[in-house]
Structure formats: structure tokens, C-alpha cells
Amino acid sequence: MDRQDIPPIRRAIAELPSSKIREVANLGTGMDGVIPLWFGEPDRPTPDFINRAATAALEAGHTFYTLNRGIPELRSALAEYMTDLHGQPIDVNRVSVTASAMNAIAVIMQSLIDPGDNAVLVAPLWPNIAACVRIMDGEPRFVALQTEEPGWRLDLDHLFDAADERTRAIFINSPNNPTGWTMSGEDQRAVLDWCRARGIWLIADEVYDRIAYSAPRAPSFLDFAGPDDPLIRVNSFSKSWCMTGWRLGWVTAPEAFGGTMEKMNEYNVANAPSMAQHAGIAALRDGEDFIAASVERYRRARDLVFQRLRALPRVELSRPEAAFYAFFKVDGVGDSLAFAKRLVREARVGLAPGVAFGPEGEGYLRLCFAAGLDTLSEALDRLEPALR
Amino acid sequence: MDRQDIPPIRRAIAELPSSKIREVANLGTGMDGVIPLWFGEPDRPTPDFINRAATAALEAGHTFYTLNRGIPELRSALAEYMTDLHGQPIDVNRVSVTASAMNAIAVIMQSLIDPGDNAVLVAPLWPNIAACVRIMDGEPRFVALQTEEPGWRLDLDHLFDAADERTRAIFINSPNNPTGWTMSGEDQRAVLDWCRARGIWLIADEVYDRIAYSAPRAPSFLDFAGPDDPLIRVNSFSKSWCMTGWRLGWVTAPEAFGGTMEKMNEYNVANAPSMAQHAGIAALRDGEDFIAASVERYRRARDLVFQRLRALPRVELSRPEAAFYAFFKVDGVGDSLAFAKRLVREARVGLAPGVAFGPEGEGYLRLCFAAGLDTLSEALDRLEPALR
Numbered sequence: 001m002d003r004q005d006i007p008p009i010r011r012a013i014a015e016l017p018s019s020k021i022r023e024v025a026n027l028g029t030g031m032d033g034v035i036p037l038w039f040g041e042p043d044r045p046t047p048d049f050i051n052r053a054a055t056a057a058l059e060a061g062h063t064f065y066t067l068n069r070g071i072p073e074l075r076s077a078l079a080e081y082m083t084d085l086h087g088q089p090i091d092v093n094r095v096s097v098t099a100s101a102m103n104a105i106a107v108i109m110q111s112l113i114d115p116g117d118n119a120v121l122v123a124p125l126w127p128n129i130a131a132c133v134r135i136m137d138g139e140p141r142f143v144a145l146q147t148e149e150p151g152w153r154l155d156l157d158h159l160f161d162a163a164d165e166r167t168r169a170i171f172i173n174s175p176n177n178p179t180g181w182t183m184s185g186e187d188q189r190a191v192l193d194w195c196r197a198r199g200i201w202l203i204a205d206e207v208y209d210r211i212a213y214s215a216p217r218a219p220s221f222l223d224f225a226g227p228d229d230p231l232i233r234v235n236s237f238s239k240s241w242c243m244t245g246w247r248l249g250w251v252t253a254p255e256a257f258g259g260t261m262e263k264m265n266e267y268n269v270a271n272a273p274s275m276a277q278h279a280g281i282a283a284l285r286d287g288e289d290f291i292a293a294s295v296e297r298y299r300r301a302r303d304l305v306f307q308r309l310r311a312l313p314r315v316e317l318s319r320p321e322a323a324f325y326a327f328f329k330v331d332g333v334g335d336s337l338a339f340a341k342r343l344v345r346e347a348r349v350g351l352a353p354g355v356a357f358g359p360e361g362e363g364y365l366r367l368c369f370a371a372g373l374d375t376l377s378e379a380l381d382r383l384e385p386a387l388r
Numbered sequence: 389m390d391r392q393d394i395p396p397i398r399r400a401i402a403e404l405p406s407s408k409i410r411e412v413a414n415l416g417t418g419m420d421g422v423i424p425l426w427f428g429e430p431d432r433p434t435p436d437f438i439n440r441a442a443t444a445a446l447e448a449g450h451t452f453y454t455l456n457r458g459i460p461e462l463r464s465a466l467a468e469y470m471t472d473l474h475g476q477p478i479d480v481n482r483v484s485v486t487a488s489a490m491n492a493i494a495v496i497m498q499s500l501i502d503p504g505d506n507a508v509l510v511a512p513l514w515p516n517i518a519a520c521v522r523i524m525d526g527e528p529r530f531v532a533l534q535t536e537e538p539g540w541r542l543d544l545d546h547l548f549d550a551a552d553e554r555t556r557a558i559f560i561n562s563p564n565n566p567t568g569w570t571m572s573g574e575d576q577r578a579v580l581d582w583c584r585a586r587g588i589w590l591i592a593d594e595v596y597d598r599i600a601y602s603a604p605r606a607p608s609f610l611d612f613a614g615p616d617d618p619l620i621r622v623n624s625f626s627k628s629w630c631m632t633g634w635r636l637g638w639v640t641a642p643e644a645f646g647g648t649m650e651k652m653n654e655y656n657v658a659n660a661p662s663m664a665q666h667a668g669i670a671a672l673r674d675g676e677d678f679i680a681a682s683v684e685r686y687r688r689a690r691d692l693v694f695q696r697l698r699a700l701p702r703v704e705l706s707r708p709e710a711a712f713y714a715f716f717k718v719d720g721v722g723d724s725l726a727f728a729k730r731l732v733r734e735a736r737v738g739l740a741p742g743v744a745f746g747p748e749g750e751g752y753l754r755l756c757f758a759a760g761l762d763t764l765s766e767a768l769d770r771l772e773p774a775l776r
Contacts, residue, residue: 007618009499016651045451046449046451051443051447055442058434064429099487099491100658103657106656110401110523111398131651135498195395228394245451245452245659245663246451246663260397263404264401264523266407266519267519268656269657271633
């Protein structure tokens with residue numbers, strides 16, 4: 001064996017693309033003064049009241065393994081939080097704590113996708129979802145959102161037509177990263193009905209549910225789904241409570257799926273970090289003011305970014321009603337990765353290339369506006385010459 | 389569709405056994421006064437100096453996503469720690485931080501095992517390893533350790549004979565959970581030579597490396613492996629530094645495997661918890677006295693447990709030279725799960741049934757002696773009548 005070689009890696013893994021967002025970020029990380037708006041992450045650290053709960057948990061000795069599906073106090077707090085928020089009783093037995101929404105989606109795909117199975121994904125979409133399907137030798141099938149005034153639209157017939165007898169799941173991320181597209185409650189009902197009738201799982205990634213600008217929260221499948229509906233709903237503490245580093249999320253699913261979550265957590269990461277789970281209780285209990293203030297801050301950022309970008313003739317975008325991204329098309333840009341790299345080098349602003357979210361996103365750029373107004377103003381000043 | 393039904397789960401997942409250790413623990417958790425020695429976990433919480441480092445990290449705002457392979461400061465600290473410990477230069481580019489050793493093993497198996505591939509595992513063994521292979525539709529092939537005065541022994545010919553053209557990895561957990569078996573450096577060299585010659589990965593799970601009673605540490609593959617050898621060595625902060633709840637581990641592998649670790653972390657859990665990574669730096673820097681004191685405490689516990697168990701005519705065990713388990717055979721016990729449940733009900737002591745570690749462990753029980761001497765004395769007082 002050539003000493004430079006290593007033994008085989010699975011083809012599915014070797015062929016997994018690296019993140020194109022990270023490719024841009026890697027280019028810019030060594031440079032002075034680049035304004036980084038490439039990642040999907042709030043710019044503020046976790047609020048103190050949440051940190052203090054973690055510190056108290058450490059001091060109280062909560063440093064041991066927990067139950068695979070999470071500590072009972074957090075599961076109860078989540079059930080109460082969702083019951084209040086959605087006006088529907090959510091039983092604690094439907095709730096599993098996970099080590100991030102990402103990890104939840106990974107173990108869910110591991111639970112559902114055999115080689116040759118497929119999952120239907122609405123795109124553009126965060127690329128990690130398709131990666132989880134590919135890791136299981138499954139086929140991600142993309143159904144494109146359509147741009148249409150005043151925003152993005154999903155044609156449900158296109159969605160349903162993409163499914164066949166090997167379809168194990170429909171995956172809906174609403175509010176959507178990167179477009180901000182938010183599915184209506186009416187469409188949600190139609191999709192869940194369709195899945196229920198066919199015995200196909202509906203995986204709903206609702207991590208941006210609390211970051212909504214025209215309502216206190218985005219429509220959720222939990223607003224109407226029954227406890228035994230084939231819904232696996234994923235959420236996270238990362239975006240609403242600025243807890244990206246903590247790796248804490250949760251799944252709400254039929255009680256009959258709980259045993260699978262328990263086993264898959266055990267055989268993947270055992271449990272979410274113990275101190276993060278205690279911090280999560282504080283976030284749920286005392287976090288509403290923080291969420292409200294964050295959304296107001298993002299709203300002002302959105303308005304600034306939207307007004308300034310739409311004033312540029314080459315730029316097309318719709319006003320995002322949720323999440324914290326401006327996803328905009330630039331006339332004449334065919335290679336968004338090359339263009340994003342050019343913006344880093346020449347404008348010193350870091351954006352995510354649209355193609356990172358699938359071919360449906362080519363020609364677009366994503367700007368994360370979870371940042372201060374001064375930072376965003378400066379970034380727009382720098383971007384405008386390149387986008388004119 | 390019957391409303392009680394849910395859509396299909398993969399057969400490989402539905403057939404995954406639940407943990408038999410947890411089955412015993414579930415029985416005992418509701419009972420008063422059961423002494424729990426079933427899990428593989430130190431009884432002491434994380435030491436304060438490590439907790440304080442996490443608190444400081446939170447206060448400093450280290451609450452964001454980190455690089456997939458971990459923060460550079462922790463990776464450097466790990467490279468230095470291993471370079472010192474093993475007397476071999478370990479380059480930082482070989483090191484990837486993971487969200488626990490469990491998560492590392494899960495993503496490693498996802499990277500290597502296609503359907504129908506196999507991994508050769510030395511058993512008895514922590515059941516989660518085989519589960520990771522089965523999740524990928526792979527075949528775990530067990531090679532049994534043999535009992536032999538004064539301890540356990542692996543026949544290398546048996547190990548090599550179990551491999552065939554579909555073998556993607558040999559998995560060695562030494563020091564071994566549950567037996568305490570520790571592979572000699574000589575045998576380690578023979579196994580690595582064999583893997584190198586055949587282009588087969590060697591996965592070395594060395595999470596108990598610092599808990600050794602006849603040497604400052606157990607022999608490690610890192611004592612002699614070259615930087616490009618086909619070795620993936622897994623370790624954890626859980627056992628040595630009492631950090632089970634934190635979910636922090638690391639992988640040392642050829643630099644050419646680093647891209648796979650980066651992608652697989654990204655698509656599984658993104659990164660180990662940020663505050664845990666900062667805590668890990670403190671553990672490495674200031675943790676040697678703590679490890680030494682812990683091992684002395686476990687040594688006294690081991691001596692007590694060994695002396696009292698070996699005095700029982702029905703009990704057979706060898707003295708563990710590493711890890712913190714007494715793995716003993718009880719004459720006349722054919723069903724270790726039923727017997728462990730009986731011990732919970734009648735003796736109020738919680739042990740892990742040997743069959744949880746594979747059929748090779750049937751007839752055995754595992755007692756975790758990472759506990760105080762008073763607790764262990766009381767547990768032995770209660771166990772003796774049932775084991776006589």
C-alpha cells in the first residue's frame with residue numbers, strides 16, 4: 001500500500017460535497033476586515049440568564065449522562081411551551097431532546113432511509129439535509145420553490161408528483177433557510193393530509209418558527225396535527241435563544257416513534273449535553289422577552305437590508321417574512337460561488353453563495369442580517385458598487 | 389391507515405435491540421434504596437476547575453458554532469497532550485474534536501460501512517459498537533476473548549481469520565469494557581501490521597487508557613503508529629475527567645481522514661458543544677492530579693471488590709488491570725438478564741447483565757466499581773447471599 005493512501009471510505013461519503021458556504025468563509029477568514037454575513041447564526045452571544053442556568057447546573061453536579069431522550073424537567077417544559085404556543089395539547093411522551101436539530105435530522109434519516117429510498121425536499125434548502133439522505137445511500141429529490149410576487153411559492157402538485165413508492169419522507173423547512181418562504185397553514189394541512197393518506201413521514205424543520213415578522217410566530221404543523229399523525233417536527237434552541245454553540249434541539253413526533261428516538265440517540269450521541277439541557281429550561285421559562293427583542297432587532301435589520309438592496313436595479317428580492325436572511329438574485333451572475341468569492345476579495349463582505357443551497361439557488365446570494373445596523377450599513381456600502 | 393400506526397421505520401433500526409443494561413436500570417429506578425452500579429460512569433461529578441473553565445467560556449461569549457473539527461486551541465492542546473503521553477509527535481492536523489467518543493464511532497462507521505460490509509469486533513463489548521455497524525446495514529463479526537489465568541486473552545489468529553474481503557475495519561476496545569482486558573503493545577503492533585498490509589482500518593477505542601492499575605497508562609496504538617497508518621483512534625473526556633454529561637471526545641487519525649471527519653461532523657452534530665471544548669482545555673492542562681487521585685480511588689475499590697467476590701465459591705473473575713469494572717461469572721447462572729433483575733428486586737443492587745455485551749458475556753455480571761468504598765461494601769453485603 002502506498003503510505004500516502006488510506007483504506008477505503010464509502011463512495012457516498014467521499015462524494016459528499018464540502019460546504020460551499022465554508023469555502024467562501026475559509027477564503028475570508030484569513031483576511032483583515034471582512035464583514036462575515038455568511039453563516040446562519042445570530043451575532044449575539046447567549047443571554048446571561050441562560051448561561052447562569054448552565055453554571056448553576058454545573059455547580060449542582062449535573063454533569064452525568066442523562067436519559068437518552070432528555071431530562072424529564074426539560075421534556076415537560078418543552079411540552080408545556082408547545083402546548084401554550086400552539087394551542088394544542090402536546091404530550092410529554094411525544095417529546096425527545098436531541099443534541100441539536102442537525103443531529104435530530106441525521107438520526108431521523110438514519111431511521112427512515114434504506115439504500116435506494118428517497119426523500120422529497122423543498123429547495124433551495126440548507127445543504128445538510130440532502131447530505132443526511134445521501135449518507136444513507138438515499139436519493140434527495142428536490143422540488144423547487146417558485147419566485148412570484150410578493151414572494152416564494154410552493155406548487156403542491158409538484159411536491160406530490162415528486163413522490164413515488166420509494167418515498168419515505170417529505171421534508172419541509174418553513175420558515176425556510178435561505179429564502180424566508182413560509183408555508184401557509186392551509187398548505188400545511190394539505191401536505192399532512194397527503195402524507196397521512198399514503199403512510200409517508202412528514203419531517204417539518206421549524207427552527208425559525210419564532211423569527212417571524214408579520215405574526216408572533218410562523219404557522220406550524222403542530223397547530224393542528226393529531227398526536228398520531230405521521231409528523232416528525234424538529235426544532236432547535238440555536239436560533240430563537242442564540243444557543244448555536246450548545247447543541248440542543250428537540251423532536252416532537254408520535255409517541256410510537258419515541259422508542260426509535262431513544263435507541264438512535266443512545267447509539268449516536270447518548271444525550272444532549274447535560275448543562276445545555278438545564279440551560280434550555282431557563283430559556284423556555286424566561287426567554288420570551290429576549291425573543292421579542294431579538295425579532296424587533298432583526299426586523300429593523302431586515303427593513304434596512306431590503307430597502308437598500310431593492311434599490312439596486314440588478315438585484316431582485318422579495319421581503320422575507322421570517323428567518324433572518326435576504327436571499328437575492330443578481331442579474332448577470334451565473335456562478336454564485338465565484339461571485340461570492342469576488343465579493344470577499346473586492347468588497348470585503350462575506351455572503352453565502354446561492355448554489356450552496358442547491359442548483360435552485362444558483363444566481364442568488366444569501367445575506368444573514370442577524371447583525372447590528374451599523375455593521376449592515378457598512379456591509380451594504382461596500383456591496384453596492386459590486387451589485388450596481 | 390390505522391391511526392395507531394406510523395409509517396415504516398427501517399428494518400435495521402426496528403430490529404436494533406434496546407439496551408439490556410437500561411432494562412435492568414429501568415426496573416430499579418423506581419425502587420427505593422437500590423445501589424446503582426449498572427452504568428459505566430464515575431460516581432463523582434466533574435471537578436470544579438473544569439466547570440469553572442466552562443463558566444468562564446460562557447461569560448466570555450464562547451457560545452457560537454465552532455469549526456467542525458473543534459476550536460484550534462483544544463486541538464493543539466490535544467496534540468501536545470498525546471505527544472507528551474505517547475512519546476511520539478502527534479500533529480494537530482491528525483486531531484478532530486467530536487461530540488463524544490460515541491458520536492465519533494457513529495460517524496466513523498457511517499464513513500466506512502456500506503450494506504453487506506463487515507467490521508470485526510472483539511467481544512464481549514459495549515453493545516453500542518455493533519449497533520453502529522447494524523445501522524449501516526453492516527455485519528458485526530464477533531471474535532471472543534478467552535478466559536485464561538490470570539485474565540482474558542485474544543487469539544490473534546481468530547481475529548484475523550474472522551476478516552474477509554468485505555471487512556472494512558477491525559475494532560479493538562482496550563482497555564476493554566466490560567472485562568478490563570488490555571492488549572499488549574506487542575499484540576497491538578501485530579494487529580496494526582496486519583491492517584496496514586491489507587488496507588483495512590483499525591479502529592482503536594481507548595477511552596479507558598488512563599484508568600490503569602499496573603502502569604501509569606495502558607498501552608496505546610499511538611505509542612508506535614506512524615502518522616499515515618490506517619489507525620483511527622478514539623478517546624473521550626468522559627471517563628478520565630468525569631465528564632460524561634458534556635459529550636466531548638476526540639479522534640486521532642491520518643491527516644488524509646481529516647476531511648471526512650470535517651464533513652461527517654458538519655452533517656451530524658456540527659461541532660462538540662463550545663463550552664465543553666473550552667472546559668476540555670482546562671482538563672488537559674490541569675487534570676493530571678485529578679486523574680492520579682481517581683485511579684488510586686478506583687484501585688482501592690477494585691481491590692475490595694475483587695477480594696470479596698473471589699472469596700465466593702460460585703464466582704469466577706480475574707483481577708482487572710484497567711477500567712473500572714468487575715466482570716464476573718456466577719456458576720449456575722444461565723440467564724444473566726433475569727439474574728440481574730432478581731438482584732435488583734431481592735438484593736437491591738443494580739448490576740449490568742453480561743449478555744448486554746453480547747452472547748460471549750452470557751452468564752456474567754458487570755459491576756462498576758467507580759464508587760465509594762462504603763457504597764461498594766454495602767453492595768457486596770447485599771450481593772453475597774445471592775451469590776453464595
